[in-house]
Every structure is written in structure tokens, then in C-alpha cells.
Amino acid sequence: MADLYAFAGPLLRSLPAxxxxxxxxxxxxxxxxxxxxxxxxxxxLNVRIWNRSFANPIGLAAGFDQNAEVPDALLRxxxxxxxxxxxxxLPQ
Numbered sequence: 001m002a003d004l005y006a007f008a009g010p011l012l013r014s015l016p017a018x019x020x021x022x023x024x025x026x027x028x029x030x031x032x033x034x035x036x037x038x039x040x041x042x043x044x045l046n047v048r049i050w051n052r053s054f055a056n057p058i059g060l061a062a063g064f065d066q067n068a069e070v071p072d073a074l075l076r077x078x079x080x081x082x083x084x085x086x087x088x089x090l091p092q
Contacts, residue, residue, distance in 0.1 A: 021064075028070040035076035054080040 012020045027033050045056035059081035060074055066085035074082045 025065070025069060028073040031073070033073065033077070035073065035078070041080075056080050059083070 012024065015023065024033075041055040047054050047057045056078075058079060060079045060083065062083035062085070065071060065074060065082065068084035068086075071082050071084050
């Protein structure tokens with residue numbers, strides 16, 4: 001994963017924000033971002049919030065995946081919760 005970030009990081013940072021965001025979603029949607037091979041979270045990171053347990057406190061806030069296109073891919077990256085946009089029948 002570090003090798004991929006060494007390549008992709010500078011590329012994404014060279015793009016304007018919206019194209020970088022769109023490219024990242026496209027890569028996640030097509031399964032081109034590796035994930036899921038990380039070691040299990042250390043139990044010391046476990047948190048309980050609002051009667052829910054999370055393996056670690058790292059989550060992705062609303063705004064990144066506004067159309068709920070790639071929540072599973074984001075969870076495979078190690079986020080323990082992902083806030084996605086509202087799914088509606090028509091664009092808002």
C-alpha cells in the first residue's frame with residue numbers, strides 16, 4: 001500500500017480538488033484501491049459511542065461519498081464508520 005500511495009499521492013495532489021475527488025471515487029468504484037489486508041485493530045482503540053462499539057475511532061465524515069457509491073470500499077480501507085450521502089431517486 002505504501003508503494004501505491006507513493007505513486008498516487010503526488011498525482012492526486014497535483015490535480016484540482018474536484019477532479020482528484022472524482023478520480024478517487026472512480027478508483028474505489030472499480031476496485032483499483034487495495035484494502036482489507038491490514039492487521040486487526042489493537043483492542044486499546046475500541047470505543048463505544050451511543051451504545052455502538054467501533055474497533056477504532058477513525059471514521060470518514062459526510063461529504064466524501066455523497067451519493068453512497070463506495071461505502072464498502074471505504075470500510076475496507078480501515079475506516080470503522082463512513083457517513084454517506086442520502087440516496088434519492090433523482091439528483092438534488
